[in-house]
Structure formats: structure tokens, C-alpha cells
Amino acid sequence: MKKKSVLLIWLIISFVTVYSQQRILTIDEAAIEQYRKFYPQYLQQLQWRSNSETFTFNKNGNLYEGNLKDSSKTEILNSSEILKAFKVHNLNSPSPYSSFLWVNKNLLKIETTENIILFNVNSKKIEQYVTIDSLTENIDFCNKSKLLAYTKLNNLYVSDMQSKETAISDEKNTGIIFGKSVHREEFGIVKGTFWSSSGKKLAFYRMDETMVTQYPLVNIEPRIAELKNIRYPMAGMQSHIVTVGVYSVESGKTIYLKTGEPNVQYLTNISWSNDDKY
Template sequence: MRGLLSIIILIASLFCFPEISGQSGQKQITVEDIYQYHKFTPERLPEPFPMKDGIHFALSNNGNSIDLYSFKTGEKTGNLFDAREYDGINTFEAFEFDQTEKRILLTTRRENIYRHSYIADFYVFDLNKKILVPLSGSGQQKLAAFSPSGNMVAFVRNNNLYISDPFTGIEKPVTFDGAENEIINGAPDWVYEEEFGFSKGFQWSPDGKRIAFYRFDERHVKEFHMTMYNDLYPDLYRFKYPKAGERNAIVSIQVYDLETGDITEMDTGDETDQYIPRIKWTDDPEILSIIRLNRLQNHMEILHADAVTGTSEVVYEESNPYYISEASDHTVTYLPDQRHFILLSERDGYFHFYLYNFKEQRITPITSGEYDVAGFTGYDQKAGRLYYTSYESSPLEQHVFSIKTDGTGKRRVSSEKGFSRAVFSKNFQYYL
């Protein structure tokens, strides 16, 4: 619908503004220029990956290689991986390191599903041994993610969650009941992916001993039929699509223990007609944080669940007479003291950061004023400084700021007018 609306607006503009349509001798703008050739799409750098040493970042070179660059000079200092040197992979769409930075997970032959989700062939590269192996030989995977140690990778296939040791070839299913249009393990349904903006429905615990994951039971959700015009004869695509007021999938949060093989359901309350827009491990590997939102979306709670027993308690709640904006990955950021988290909330009418002591249930503002914070950029644990973007200078400009968690020492990092965001080195001494 948005694409159709854009085309209508474009056609109307060609009639309203003859100088665009070529009547004044200028080059005519075509629909193909915009949507097929992307002539007006601004150029962007690939997303840099800051390295642990604090002075380098890694960058993809057109999906052919991963090169190392200096934060200080911007110069290339080395090469970490070149796909053209290995069989079975000529190029890749994305990459990520494990926490030890000894292995790289590569995404190849990506096939999109919805807005965020896709299936792909993943490979793992060992930087020390210079060995490249496929993640799995049993079909394409979704949402592959390293364990904290980098020795294992979790992924989703056919609505089931798996764990793999790619260098031994050992692959183990965590769940067995996944089925199309019935049960989804480790990934969101269409509603959660589209409305809450995420596609990975599982999280490794900080110590790598557990995996928390979503389970969607959508057997009672009504189906939507969509005609797909990909070939000469269209196909009929069926998927579970609850319209407004209809029954949603029943969502539960499970925790899998790698040592015992047990799966424990977390207590998210008796109400099933609700949303769980985010889960996140705290710095305590036995405490899982769960955000719970009522269906009307005007009452949000943050639960702390015991990963061993499944019992939970509400540590924070917030209400609004009208609406609470969707939770994001940085609605809650836990600090290493295991007493505080940084909360991004619209509780005073504007988006701002707050420091919340969940042991004493005490909240204090970090940022304040008649402007919106745009997003979380990073937290410098050593200096106790929060880095973020906001519209403080103007609603038409976004700038990078930093501030201490007690609300003092605020300073603007970006200097030029316009729209700015930043990627910081691990030690926060440099940024791009």
C-alpha cells in the first residue's frame, strides 16, 4: 500500500511540476529510476564492527572480504577474511564476531521472508585456524547467533530451535513441536515481527549455560490468504494473520538448560491476551528480564524471572491513560552492578532516560526537558557515561550527546548541523 501511494504521489508530481517531467529540458524521472535503479538512494557505509582492542574496526568490502581499519587514521591495517579464497562461498551479505573475536559468523544466500526475517546459509570462520565450515548441512537456517564462548551457535529451522557445534558437525534440536502455522519456537510470529520490530526470538544467557526463547502457539489464529505474483501463474500464500480485535497467538517464554536438557516455562501471568515485546538477560545469568504489555498497550511491566524455577516478580510498571510506545532493544539496559538499569521511557510526555534501582524501586531522571531522546548509542562502564542521540537542538536535527547516569556532565558530541549518529570504539575513545 505504501509503495502504491508513493507511485501515485510521484505521478501526480510529474503533472504538477513540469520541470521534473522533462518539459523544461531536464531529464525525466522515471519509476524505474526510483525503485529499480535506486538512483536517488543516498550512499551508505557498511555497518562497522568495533573491535575489542578499542583502536580498530572491521568493515565488509562489498561482501567479498572483511578488512580491519584504524579508528584514529581511517586507514586499512589488515585483512581478516576473504571469501574468494574459500570454496562454497563467493560473497556474503552480513557478518558478526563472537565475543572472543576468534570466530566469524557469515550470512550467505539470503532469502527474505517478511520485513526483518529471512533464511540463509550460514558459515563459521575460525580466524586462528583459517578454516571455514557451514553451520549446518541439513537445510537453510534463520537467526543464527554465537554462544558467549563462540563454541556453539543457536539457530531456527522449520519453527524449531537448534544448537550446533559447527566444527564437530554435532547438531542438536532444542524443541520438536514446531510446525508451520501452528507452533513457532525461537522466532516471532508476523504480528511481533511487524509491530514490535524484531525477528530473533531467543537469547543466550551471559554464561552460555541457558537459552531463553519465545514459543508462539498460533493454532487458533485465523489464516490470511495472499496471492503472490512471482511467476506466470501466481501462488497462494497462507499465514496466520490476526486482524484488529481477533485472537492473537498465545505467547510463552521458555528457558532451556544446556547441561540438563530441561525446558522451564517462565511465569508471565495468567492472562494470555497480552504482549511480551522483549526479553533480555540481566547481568545475573539466572535472572531473565521480561517486558509485559497489556493488549490495550497502556500498561507496561518489567518482570524478573528465575531461570531455574520460572517464578517471576514485577520490578517496574508504568501506565498511561492512552498508549505506551512499543518497547525496543534499548528500553532497558542493565548495568553490571546488578542493582540498576537504564530505562528509556515516555513517562513525562517526552522520551527520556532514567536510572532505576530495581532493588529499592527508586527512579531518577538522567535526561530531561521538552524534547525527545532518539535512541541509545552506548554505555561507557568505566566512565559511567551514557551516549545517546536526541532532538534537543531542534526537532529537525539529531545529535549525539553523552551524560553521566546521575544527570550531570552532559555534553554534545556531534558538532555539525543536520542528522548525526555514531558508532563508538569499545573504549569510547573514538567514534565514526
């Protein structure tokens, strides 16, 4: 009896398998990019509105607000209003995918490839903006002080919204880098600058990799591939040395933390206390 049951189950499984293999896929099912059909819907740039119980999201360049009490959603800023405000300052209009981030309850930070803009959603006007060039990377905006920290090549800078730029470093040796992620982004390191709670101080990484051997890679992005060297510490060879600096906006001075020996060590999880003392 037991053998007959096992045989029956085997026959059923075989029949289902054979039947399923006979089904012919439709053109739509067999075509590429089917993930577009089955991809779950989501809200772009979903975030909480500062100092409120509502959330906002970006849909086709328009900003909508919703809450958790009901399913209603209200348009609080549309692309036409944004475009009108941009034209007043002769700024190129942002793309529908430009970053919208809250600075406070009524002020948005809009990032484009050319500018950082502070936009008031109540007045529908641009309050301040700063222009950035093609060399500017790793932008870190402080909501409290409205200051920008960013890198150009291997150096670190701070600027206010009136484009008054201050160089935190002026290193000519490209093997010494300021304000970028270090330790090859291990241990969750994804950035190189850290504003204090008040925005009056800035902690940053300084990485000396002049002792690290350069490793050749091929850059295939240009039409004709190019050779690009990176510094990569092979197993058993000298690694880079990282230190942490602290820049004071008020005094304009920089100090470096004494982290002890050995100097080749991982410095991770950089954060500030609420009173800026630590």
C-alpha cells in the same frame, strides 16, 4: 509604496518560476535510477573489532581495518586468502556480500547460504564450520559458547560447530511455533531466541496460534501465483497465545515462565542479567 513593493516581489517570483520551467532536463538527469549518482558513499558491514579500538568494513569481499586517530585503512584479509581457505575444506566461496561478524579480536564469523564459518584472520585458516540446509532459518549464534540456535519449519534447534544438533521442540502441529518473532513484530520484536551471557541458557518464544483464523494471501513469487494461508487475528477475534521458555544447554531441560493471566498478553524486551540468574 507598500503595494508597489508587494507587486515587485510577485513579479520577481513569477519570473523565476517561469524561467525555471523553461530549462530542459538532460538525458542523464531524466533517466531512471539517478539515485546511483547521488547516493552517499558508505562502508559496508561497518563494525568495531572486538576488544580493540579499531573498526572494520567489507569492500568487494576484502576486509579493511581503520581507526579514529587518522584516516589510514589497512587490508587485513582479502578475497584470495578467503577463497584459498575455503578450498581446503571444499566449501563454495562466499559472495562479496556475505556477512562478516567478529566473534573475538581474531576470529570472524562468516555466513554464507550454505555454511557458518569461524575464520582466524591471523592464521588465515578456517577453525570450524557447520553446514546449514535450506530449511534453516532465524540463525542466532552465541559468541561465548559458539552454539547456534535456529528454526526449521515450526521447531527450534541448537547445534554446536561440529553439527551436533539437539531438538528443543518436536511439535507436529504447525500452528504451534517455537523460536520465531511473535506478536506480529510489534513493540520492537524482531527475533524469537535470546542467548544468556554465558551461552549456557537460551530463552525463546513459543507461540500457539491454533485458535487464530487463517487468512488467504496470494504468493506472486512463483511463476504461477499460489495461495498461501497465514493466521491473522482480525479485530475482536481470538489472538495467539505466547509463552517464554528457557532451555538449559547443560541439563537439556526446558522450563516455561509463569507470566500470569490473562494468557493473551504481550511479552516483550526479553534480556538476561550478566550472571544468567534472571
